Amino acid sequence: MAVIESVDFFYFSMPEVLPIGDGSQDALLVRVRAGQWTGWGECEAAPLPSIASWCCPLSHGACRPVRDSVLGARVDSPAAIRAIGNAVRANSMDLLQADHTLSGIDMALWDLLGKMRGEPAYRLLGYTRAFAKRPYASMLFGDTPEETLAKGRACGLTAAKFGWGPIGKGSPELDAEHFRAAREGLGRYKILLVDIGTAWGDDVERAALALPALEEVKATWLEEPFTSGALAAYKELAGRSTIALAGGEGAHNLDMARHFVDYAGVRFLQIDAGRIGGVSVACDAARYAQARGVRYVNHTFTSHLALAASLAPYAGIESDEICEYPVELQPLAVAITKERLTPGADGLLRLPEAPGYGLTIDVEALQPYCVETEIRVGGRLLYRTPELTQ
Amino acid sequence: MAVIESVDFFYFSMPEVLPIGDGSQDALLVRVRAGQWTGWGECEAAPLPSIASWCCPLSHGACRPVRDSVLGARVDSPAAIRAIGNAVRANSMDLLQADHTLSGIDMALWDLLGKMRGEPAYRLLGYTRAFAKRPYASMLFGDTPEETLAKGRACGLTAAKFGWGPIGKGSPELDAEHFRAAREGLGRYKILLVDIGTAWGDDVERAALALPALEEVKATWLEEPFTSGALAAYKELAGRSTIALAGGEGAHNLDMARHFVDYAGVRFLQIDAGRIGGVSVACDAARYAQARGVRYVNHTFTSHLALAASLAPYAGIESDEICEYPVELQPLAVAITKERLTPGADGLLRLPEAPGYGLTIDVEALQPYCVETEIRVGGRLLYRTPELTQ
Numbered sequence: 096m097a098v099i100e101s102v103d104f105f106y107f108s109m110p111e112v113l114p115i116g117d118g119s120q121d122a123l124l125v126r127v128r129a130g131q132w133t134g135w136g137e138c139e140a141a142p143l144p145s146i147a148s149w150c151c152p153l154s155h156g157a158c159r160p161v162r163d164s165v166l167g168a169r170v171d172s173p174a175a176i177r178a179i180g181n182a183v184r185a186n187s188m189d190l191l192q193a194d195h196t197l198s199g200i201d202m203a204l205w206d207l208l209g210k211m212r213g214e215p216a217y218r219l220l221g222y223t224r225a226f227a228k229r230p231y232a233s234m235l236f237g238d239t240p241e242e243t244l245a246k247g248r249a250c251g252l253t254a255a256k257f258g259w260g261p262i263g264k265g266s267p268e269l270d271a272e273h274f275r276a277a278r279e280g281l282g283r284y285k286i287l288l289v290d291i292g293t294a295w296g297d298d299v300e301r302a303a304l305a306l307p308a309l310e311e312v313k314a315t316w317l318e319e320p321f322t323s324g325a326l327a328a329y330k331e332l333a334g335r336s337t338i339a340l341a342g343g344e345g346a347h348n349l350d351m352a353r354h355f356v357d358y359a360g361v362r363f364l365q366i367d368a369g370r371i372g373g374v375s376v377a378c379d380a381a382r383y384a385q386a387r388g389v390r391y392v393n394h395t396f397t398s399h400l401a402l403a404a405s406l407a408p409y410a411g412i413e414s415d416e417i418c419e420y421p422v423e424l425q426p427l428a429v430a431i432t433k434e435r436l437t438p439g440a441d442g443l444l445r446l447p448e449a450p451g452y453g454l455t456i457d458v459e460a461l462q463p464y465c466v467e468t469e470i471r472v473g474g475r476l477l478y479r480t481p482e483l484t485q
Numbered sequence: 486m487a488v489i490e491s492v493d494f495f496y497f498s499m500p501e502v503l504p505i506g507d508g509s510q511d512a513l514l515v516r517v518r519a520g521q522w523t524g525w526g527e528c529e530a531a532p533l534p535s536i537a538s539w540c541c542p543l544s545h546g547a548c549r550p551v552r553d554s555v556l557g558a559r560v561d562s563p564a565a566i567r568a569i570g571n572a573v574r575a576n577s578m579d580l581l582q583a584d585h586t587l588s589g590i591d592m593a594l595w596d597l598l599g600k601m602r603g604e605p606a607y608r609l610l611g612y613t614r615a616f617a618k619r620p621y622a623s624m625l626f627g628d629t630p631e632e633t634l635a636k637g638r639a640c641g642l643t644a645a646k647f648g649w650g651p652i653g654k655g656s657p658e659l660d661a662e663h664f665r666a667a668r669e670g671l672g673r674y675k676i677l678l679v680d681i682g683t684a685w686g687d688d689v690e691r692a693a694l695a696l697p698a699l700e701e702v703k704a705t706w707l708e709e710p711f712t713s714g715a716l717a718a719y720k721e722l723a724g725r726s727t728i729a730l731a732g733g734e735g736a737h738n739l740d741m742a743r744h745f746v747d748y749a750g751v752r753f754l755q756i757d758a759g760r761i762g763g764v765s766v767a768c769d770a771a772r773y774a775q776a777r778g779v780r781y782v783n784h785t786f787t788s789h790l791a792l793a794a795s796l797a798p799y800a801g802i803e804s805d806e807i808c809e810y811p812v813e814l815q816p817l818a819v820a821i822t823k824e825r826l827t828p829g830a831d832g833l834l835r836l837p838e839a840p841g842y843g844l845t846i847d848v849e850a851l852q853p854y855c856v857e858t859e860i861r862v863g864g865r866l867l868y869r870t871p872e873l874t875q
Contacts, residue, residue, distance in 0.1 A: 108863070114546040118579075121544050140548045140579040143541035143862060144534050148582070151533035152856075154511050156504040156649075157682070158530045184712075188683065189508075189530040191737055191760075192538070192582035259546075292547070293578065322574075324740020327747065347581055350714020357717070358748060370581075466542075471859040472533060473498070 097129040097171045097211065102162065102200060103481040104149060106142040107464040109427050116235055116259030116292060118396035119421065119428035121466075124456070125199035127207055129170050133485065134207025135456050137401045137431075138199035139369030141192075145199070146468065148192040150477040158189040161196045171211070173219050176204045180375050184348070194347040194372050201373020202404045209451030216404070216451055220378050222411025227443035229254055230420030231288060233396065236260035240276040247280015253442045254417060255281055258290025258318065271308035278312035286417070288341070290318040297325035302332050309338045316341040316363050323351075326358040333360030344394040346371050352380035356389050365419075367394040368405045377408035381415070391415045398424070398431040403452040410446055418444060430460035458483050487519040487561045487601065492552065492590060493871040494539060496532040497854040499817050506625055506649030506682060508786035509811065509818035514846070515589035517597055519560050523875065524597025525846050527791045527821075528589035529759030531582075535589070536858065538582040540867040548579040551586045561601070563609050566594045570765050574738070584737040584762050591763020592794045599841030606794070606841055610768050612801025617833035619644055620810030621678055623786065626650035630666040637670015643832045644807060645671055648680025648708065661698035668702035676807070678731070680708040687715035692722050699728045706731040706753050713741075716748040723750030734784040736761050742770035746779050755809075757784040758795045767798035771805070781805045788814070788821040793842040800836055808834060820850035848873050
């Protein structure tokens with residue numbers, strides 16, 4: 096019987112982090128060990144609060160540190176992994192950050208179980224095969240339409256998403272110039288996706304002003320026109336738009352993903368496995384969406400470890416064709432894994448068939464990015480960066 | 486022009502914290518200073534992750550530490566306070582814990598502005614008067630029905646809520662015994678409220694089994710039968726129940742509060758101002774509920790500072806009659822304020838008419854509970870417990 100003996104968090108960062116829409120500037124990796132087995136996962140964003148959620152003192156019965164539900168738990172089956180997630184959600188119910196911390200742990204557990212069983216993670220999730228996905232190059236809009244045009248031209252994939260940067264913050268006319276530049280850069284036949292990065296809050300009328308230009312450039316989806324919780328605004332815009340709406344990356348549990356499907360009228364559900372509670376919950380969300388005719392897409396803006404883990408939850412759903420593929424990664428995010436997931440000659444992305452996620456963490460390459468961290472509470476050392484080894 | 490010059494977090498704890506449903510065993514206080522003015526607030530639960538969210542390094546443009554949106558900001562009007570909250574939500578969008586950290590800060594800002602203007606916080610929120618509320622004694626169920634009976638008998642208020650403890654975890658018959666014991670203990674005329682503490686997950690059939698006994702004892706509401714996000718389960722149960730449903734304490738932003746009103750069919754919306762983003766957001770939630778015929782109630786299981794701050798958001802709404810009043814506070818939670826909010830001879834609770842929340846923090850009494858905390862990241866000291874003064 097394999098039980099979790101250690102869970103170690105490693106905080107990495109670029110020497111300089113800029114306030115731009117690039118989530119690959121820092122990283123929080125999680126290493127889980129059980130017997131002779133090791134698995135790796137990654138929590139999305141804000142490493143320090145996620146570490147604090149792991150090791151903080153108990154507040155009360157429904158606000159326990161995440162560690163209390165994880166250390167010593169069995170990890171010998173898919174059901175055992177799911178039981179750990181359920182325990183964290185119950186025991187850390189009032190610890191808001193816990194879902195993000197759990198995400199990296201759950202990710203690591205599927206990697207570990209895959210290695211234990213000699214199977215890729217997607218198969219442990221119940222899929223008999225992993226379908227190739229069409230990766231879209233995930234990029235920031237340029238600062239000017241000219242820059243957006245150049246980015247579109249340089250895109251080597253058959254699909255691209257432009258997001259953040261200046262979009263949605265100026266006039267509808269400026270946005271339209273960027274949309275047209277993106278389409279011109281990509282050419283007529285590539286898939287164009289547009290991401291507003293929640294810039295319109297819940298302002299349906301402002302969003303509606305963008306629809307003609309998005310239709311003109313044949314955008315496949317309009318992503319996050321509104322903040323994550325603005326379900327009614329999504330629903331209203333969906334009723335007025337021929338462009339499919341996409342959203343859901345802010346969901347930090349299965350219920351929130353369901354709400355997007357049930358109440359928001361989105362046609363694409365975007366889930367970040369590094370936020371929603373890991374691969375387990377992401378997989379539940381993919382199946383929930385599939386049963387209701389909504390397409391599932393990974394949200395990934397960090398490493399290829401996060402990418403591989405984010406693809407597993409919907410690997411076996413053939414109709415969910417496209418996947419997010421970050422193309423502007425910082426050197427730190429590239430350094431995380433020795434192997435990369437690269438599209439084949441046909442432009443499609445395939446998951447490794449090796450055990451777990453089939454990736455090796457490059458501890459040597461990561462060393463220079465390691466951020467030494469120490470937390471002391473009431474005279475006790477609660478956390479200190481552990482030694483970085485395989 | 487008053488700008489925020491300092492925001493200091495203080496972590497307090499009982500010497501021993503038990504894994505029971507008692508949220509008063511630790512506390513995170515926030516002191517905000519602007520010019521000659523000081524305001525105090527309190528974040529609900531998990532002090533360490535909330536401190537980490539304040540001072541963590543930047544991850545990316547939408548994942549900034551809370552401090553980046555607060556320090557140096559103007560705080561000379563209600564609109565200025567709301568602008569700070571909006572900035573935190575935008576700049577820390579991907580930092581999950583940020584809403585809890587913001588809650589204590591926002592709470593402190595209304596206290597500070599109240600002192601600056603010489604007005605109680607509720608008046609700054611737009612209410613011309615504060616109506617007296619009927620406090621209900623908020624207690625845990627006893628370990629046995631006999632103990633629940635004794636707690637009911639000892640209740641000195643005209644309303645009581647029993648929650649957590651063994652309830653919902655055993656048989657429907659055992660639950661019914663507790664409900665009857667609670668009613669017997671309270672006598673025929675007092676208001677009886679029942680809190681399941683999310684024990685039934687999203688299991689509507691299990692919840693339905695409790696309805697006959699709840700009807701028999703004339704419970705005024707059934708609180709949190711399900712987890713916070715199980716809106717569809719709430720809705721279904723609401724359609725089958727003559728007992729009003731209550732919920733919402735898990736909401737950490739206005740959208741989630743709205744979802745409870747719009748999709749869950751609750752007749753009581755319970756908001757914790759220490760979680761939802763503070764008094765500003767709680768007040769928005771109260772008005773949203775009022776406009777839709779849903780009654781607003783504070784959720785408060787900590788100090789009288791949190792209690793006073795939690796009453797301000799709906800102080801002026803006469804039809805929202807009842808309020809949660811914790812009666813089993815740990816000595817730490819009692820020590821926080823020099824003054825207490827106690828019901829008058831008529832059993833009703835009134836907010837102080839003094840500036841802010843009208844309460845004084847008792848720094849001497851708090852000193853023994855102070856938990857020295859230190860966070861270092863990349864060789865830099867990001868946080869150390871500041872000196873505890875007024």
